[in-house]
Amino acid sequence: xxxxxxxxxxxxxxxxxxxxxxxxxxxxxxxxxxxxxxxxxxxxxxxxxxxxxxxxxxxxxxxxxxxxxxxxxxxxxxxxxxxxxxxxxxxxxxxxxxxxxxxxxxxxxxxxxxxxxxxxxxxxxxxxxxxxxxxxxxxxxxxxxxxxxxxxxxxxxxxxxxxxxxxxxxxxxxxxxxxxxxxxxxxxxxxxxxxxxxxxxxxxxxxxxxxxxxxxxxxxxxxxxxxxxxxxxxxxxxxxxxxxxxxxxxxxxxxxxxxxxxxxxxxxxxxxxxxxxxxxxxxxxxxxxxxxxxxxxxxxxxxxxxxxxxxxxxxxxxxxxxxxxxxxxxxxxxxxxxxxxxxxxxxxxxxxxxxxxxxxxxxxxxxxxxxxxxxxxxxxxxxxxxxxxxxxxxxxxxxxxxxxxxxxxxxxxxxxxxxxxxxxxxxxxxxxxxxxxxxxxxxxxxxxxxxxxxxxxxxxxxxxxxxxxxxxxxxxxxxxxxxxxxxxxxxxxxxxxxxxxxxxxxxxxxxxxxxxxxxxxxxxxxxxxxxxxxxxxxxxxxxxxxxxxxxxxxxxxxxxxxxxxxxxxxxxxxxxxxxxxxxxxxxxxxxxxxxxxxxxxxxxxxxxxxxxxxxxxxxxxxxxxxxxxxxxxxxxxxxxx
Numbered sequence: 001x002x003x004x005x006x007x008x009x010x011x012x013x014x015x016x017x018x019x020x021x022x023x024x025x026x027x028x029x030x031x032x033x034x035x036x037x038x039x040x041x042x043x044x045x046x047x048x049x050x051x052x053x054x055x056x057x058x059x060x061x062x063x064x065x066x067x068x069x070x071x072x073x074x075x076x077x078x079x080x081x082x083x084x085x086x087x088x089x090x091x092x093x094x095x096x097x098x099x100x101x102x103x104x105x106x107x108x109x110x111x112x113x114x115x116x117x118x119x120x121x122x123x124x125x126x127x128x129x130x131x132x133x134x135x136x137x138x139x140x141x142x143x144x145x146x147x148x149x150x151x152x153x154x155x156x157x158x159x160x161x162x163x164x165x166x167x168x169x170x171x172x173x174x175x176x177x178x179x180x181x182x183x184x185x186x187x188x189x190x191x192x193x194x195x196x197x198x199x200x201x202x203x204x205x206x207x208x209x210x211x212x213x214x215x216x217x218x219x220x221x222x223x224x225x226x227x228x229x230x231x232x233x234x235x236x237x238x239x240x241x242x243x244x245x246x247x248x249x250x251x252x253x254x255x256x257x258x259x260x261x262x263x264x265x266x267x268x269x270x271x272x273x274x275x276x277x278x279x280x281x282x283x284x285x286x287x288x289x290x291x292x293x294x295x296x297x298x299x300x301x302x303x304x305x306x307x308x309x310x311x312x313x314x315x316x317x318x319x320x321x322x323x324x325x326x327x328x329x330x331x332x333x334x335x336x337x338x339x340x341x342x343x344x345x346x347x348x349x350x351x352x353x354x355x356x357x358x359x360x361x362x363x364x365x366x367x368x369x370x371x372x373x374x375x376x377x378x379x380x381x382x383x384x385x386x387x388x389x390x391x392x393x394x395x396x397x398x399x400x401x402x403x404x405x406x407x408x409x410x411x412x413x414x415x416x417x418x419x420x421x422x423x424x425x426x427x428x429x430x431x432x433x434x435x436x437x438x439x440x441x442x443x444x445x446x447x448x449x450x451x452x453x454x455x456x457x458x459x460x461x462x463x464x465x466x467x468x469x470x471x472x473x474x475x476x477x478x479x480x481x482x483x484x485x486x487x488x489x490x491x492x493x494x495x496x497x498x499x500x501x502x503x504x505x506x507x508x509x510x511x512x513x514x515x516x517x518x519x520x521x522x523x524x525x526x527x528x529x530x531x532x533x534x535x536x537x538x539x540x541x542x543x544x545x546x547x548x549x550x551x552x553x554x555x556x557x558x559x560x561x562x563x564x565x566x567x568x569x570x571x572x573x574x575x576x577x578x579x580x581x582x583x584x585x586x587x588x589x590x591x592x593x594x595x596x597x598x599x600x601x602x603x604x605x606x607x608x609x610x611x612x613x614x615x616x617x618x619x620x621x622x623x624x625x626x627x628x629x630x631x632x633x634x635x636x637x638x639x640x641x
Contacts, residue, residue, distance in 0.1 A: 006546070009041060018047045032068040033563060035064035035428050039072055045078070048075070048192070055079035059092065071098055074106055081109045089113060091495035101125060105135040119150040120625075131160055134596040138163055147177050151182060155469060157181050162190075172201055173212035180217045183439045186465070186473040195221065202227065213520040215343035217468065218367055220439060223514035223537040225392035228368055238353040240376045245579055246355040247620070252333055257612050259283075260291040260357070261312070263365070264346035267296055267304035268411070269496070272340060272364065272518040278408035280311035284605060289590045293317045293325070295348055299561040303465060306411075317348075335359060335615075336608055339375070342366020349373045359611050359621075364393060364405070367518065367540040369393045376621040380404045382392040383546035384539045392538075396621045398611070400603050401628035403550035403591035405543070407522050409637060413497055417504045424490060425505060428461040433506030433529070435520050438465040440512040443477065448565050449510065450481035456572030459487070460507055466492040503527035507578055508571050513561070516544040525551055526595065532568055534558035550594035553581060590636040598636060599629060 005028045011019035025041045042057035058076035062069045073096055081088035091115045093100060100107050107126040109350035114123035123145050130142030143164050146157045158181035165178045182190040200223075201209070210218070210230040218231035232358050261280075265272040283290050290312030298318070306359070308314050315332075317325050325348065331335060337357035341347040342365040352360050362370045363379040369392060370378070377386070378395040381404040385397045420427050432452065434441065441463075451458050461478070465471045469492050479485055490500070500523065505507075509524045511517055517524070521544045524531050535543035535557060545557050558564035571578055593599055607626045610625045614621065 006037060006040070009044075013047075014042060015046055015204050018044050018538065019312060022048065024175075025328050028366075032602065033064075035061045035066035035069065035072070037321045038064060038468070039068060040304055042072070042075065044203060046304040052085075055083065055085065055088075059264055062525065068301045070099060072105070074099070077106065078109060081113070086113050086116070087613065091119075095270065096477075101129055104129055104135065105136050108133075108135075108138050109602050111145060115141070115145060115148070120145055124149045125517065127160065130195065131164060131496070134167070140166065143174060143177055147180060150181060155185065158185050158187065172198060172206070174210070175215070176213050179221065180214075183220055183442075184470075185467065186438050186441065186477075188443045188473060188477045196300065204231050212258050215368065215371060216345075218368070219538065219540045220515055221442075223541045225368075225389060225538045228538055229392050232371050235252050237372055238487065242353060242355070243374050244377075246360075247358065247615075249355060250360070251335075251358045251610070253335065253616055254279070254333070256287055256289050257608055258289045258291070258333060259327060259338060259608060260293050260332065260336070261338045261340055262293040262295075262317075262348060263340035264295045264297065264307065264318075264348070265340065266294045266311070266314070267300050268306035268330060269303050270300070272494075273306075274339070274408055274412060275406050275519060276364065276408070277306070277311065278410050279398050279406045279601045281410075282598055282601040283312075287607070288605065289313075291315060291334065296508070297344070297346075310544070322348075322351050322354060325351050326356050327624075329356045335362060335612055338363055339370065339373070340365045342368075342370045358616055361398070361611070366514075367543060368538060369395060380539065381546055381609065382625070383549060384542045389538070397623045398607050398609060399623075399625045400600075401626050402600075402603070403546045404595075405518070405547060406597060406600045406604075407520060407526070407595045408527075408597055409590070412526060413500060415500045415504050420505050423491075423502055426460065428458070430456060430505040430508075430575055431462050432459060432508055432568065432572065433462040434510045434512070435464045435524060436512045436515075437520075438463075438470045438474065438517045439468070440517075441474065442513070444475050444561075445510075445512055446474065447481060448561065448568075450478050450483045450573060452485055452565060452568040453478075454481075455481050455569045459572045460489055461487065462489045462491060464491050464493070498524075503529050506523075507575060508568065510568070511544045514541045516541055518543050522594065524588065525553075525585060527580040528582065528586050528589070530556055530585060532556050532558065532564060532571070534560055534564040547594060551592040553588075556579060588639055591632055596632070597634045602629060 004218060009021045009024035009028060017103040021044050027036055038057050038061035042054045042061060045054035045057055051423045055076050058072045062073035062076060073092060077089045077176050079090045099349060107129050111126040115414045127142050127145045130138045133139060146160050161178035161181045165174050168174050171199060175198060179194055181189060207230055213231040215231045218228055292312045292314050294314055295314050314553060330426055334357045336359040338361045339349055339352060342362055344365055360375045361376050361377045361379060375395045377398040378393060379398045384404055385399055400465060414621050450460055463474060465474060475488050477486060478488055503524055504527050506529055508525050509529045509531035511531055521531050531544060535545055536542040546558050558567050585630040589595060601628050610624055
């Protein structure tokens with residue numbers, strides 16, 4: 001009898017009589033609950049539009065086993081994804097891992113969910129399958145995974161982007177991705193071929209595709225603040241109404257200001273900590289309570305040799321979801337939540353869109369507006385954040401008086417340079433040096449560097465680039481521009497102390513545009529090497545100007561690219577012009593604002609107090625400048641060993 005009922009229900013289903021089939025199946029289930037009956041139930045419910053119930057029925061059919069168990073589970077996964085039950089879909093997918101990479105549709109679902117959860121690296125296993133799919137959404141997701149999990153030493157990503165661009169040759173979002181990877185590998189031929197296409201599209205008023213560009217990648221190819229503002233790929237969303245709601249929430253202010261710094265870089269080897277560490281140690285504990293919300297990778301923390309308890313109360317939030325993290329911030333009654341990451345790798349800035357704290361601030365991690373994140377202030381100075389930039393930021397400007405960048409002179413060793421011979425450099429040459437990441441070295445920069453070397457016969461170029469493909473491509477470009485290969489020298493990445501030691505062997509540091517050296521520039525100045533830059537047009541391209549003014553070396557700030565080239569050739573042709581600048585740099589190092597961590601700490605503490613005073617009065621955030629402390633009359637510390 002049960003078999004007859006099943007055949008009847010199945011026939012009704014095949015005839016398109018889904019309601020009648022469902023009635024028959026429900027009667028059958030009173031006596032028979034096997035896998036094939038639940039599978040038929042699921043298919044019938046799906047046809048009737050009852051997708052939630054169909055997803056549950058497919059899952060039950062899968063759990064009951066049988067030859068179609070995996071197929072039923074796949075249908076359950078796909079339906080749960082379709083109806084928005086994403087966590088359930090992902091949990092079910094974990095049961096059939098081997099099949100995930102053989103079914104593009106299923107892989108697309110799982111990869112989408114992983115990327116959405118910020119687990120793009122886990123989703124990388126689907127990259128090749130998605131790229132090779134015939135479906136455009138699949139290909140674009142594969143490209144997105146590549147973009148957010150790239151590895152400088154893995155050339156497969158740039159090849160992935162090239163293949164995808166060949167398949168979709170008119171896609172400027174894909175072209176932007178290809179250019180991003182090309183910069184990582186110094187593929188200047190590709191940049192010179194494809195960047196003009198992007199520039200022409202922009203000139204023609206085609207700007208919508210820039211929304212697919214990442215803010216971090218965008219600043220590496222354009223210093224135009226308007227274009228920087230358009231790059232919003234993979235950023236959170238918030239509305240002004242959310243900000244208004246956050247400001248209206250009740251908050252208990254205390255006698256001390258409670259500051260929380262949120263970062264994944266809270267270990268002493270990271271560049272951020274080489275800047276901010278001494279400030280954290282010097283915060284006035286009578287006026288401030290300091291919390292560090294740490295989501296640093298555990299492997300990176302194992303490299304840390306510092307006593308992190310001196311920096312503040314460490315709270316490990318790495319494994320917390322956003323809701324739990326927000327609850328932790330609320331429980332600690334944080335007054336000012338400071339984002340030290342911005343739109344850089346490893347950010348947790350989504351929590352700022354959850355009304356986490358009454359005052360929310362961006363500082364140090366990202367040189368620009370942190371688009372689509374609910375922030376009140378961005379901390380800068382009058383060089384990186386001039387009044388002309390205000391229309392390109394929704395954050396209000398908090399401008400420190402001398403420079404926005406802190407530095408740690410206490411834990412940073414002074415350079416003890418080897419000889420040029422020790423590192424394979426010619427003893428008698430004038431050495432132009434670039435210590436910036438090779439992604440910052442544009443074809444235009446290389447053209448200028450080639451011209452300066454050709455114009456100064458006794459000069460060489462010394463370039464930091466630790467990937468072999470990047471070295472080959474940089475040399476190829478320079479040689480094609482007329483620079484003999486024997487005048488091009490490369491250096492690899494070294495342990496920090498050895499890196500600092502080699503910097504003074506150069507005669508002049510060469511800054512890059514549109515992204516300047518940031519920590520890189522301050523390291524060169526600390527090591528005693530003058531750095532040549534030129535005035536920029538956005539935050540990222542104005543950083544070295546700020547640092548050079550803070551150490552009283554304005555002569556090294558050229559007006560524009562032409563002036564930069566002129567000055568570089570002048571210094572290379574007349575090395576004696578560098579000597580007084582180098583002497584002033586050494587004289588100022590232990591008394592200038594740039595490396596005076598205590599002075600900087602007092603300035604930023606004043607900024608925090610001004611933010612809190614305004615919030616306690618119920619006033620909205622607004623632009624403000626912090627007054628400068630009186631100049632020092634003596635060095636801030638004795639000469640280090």
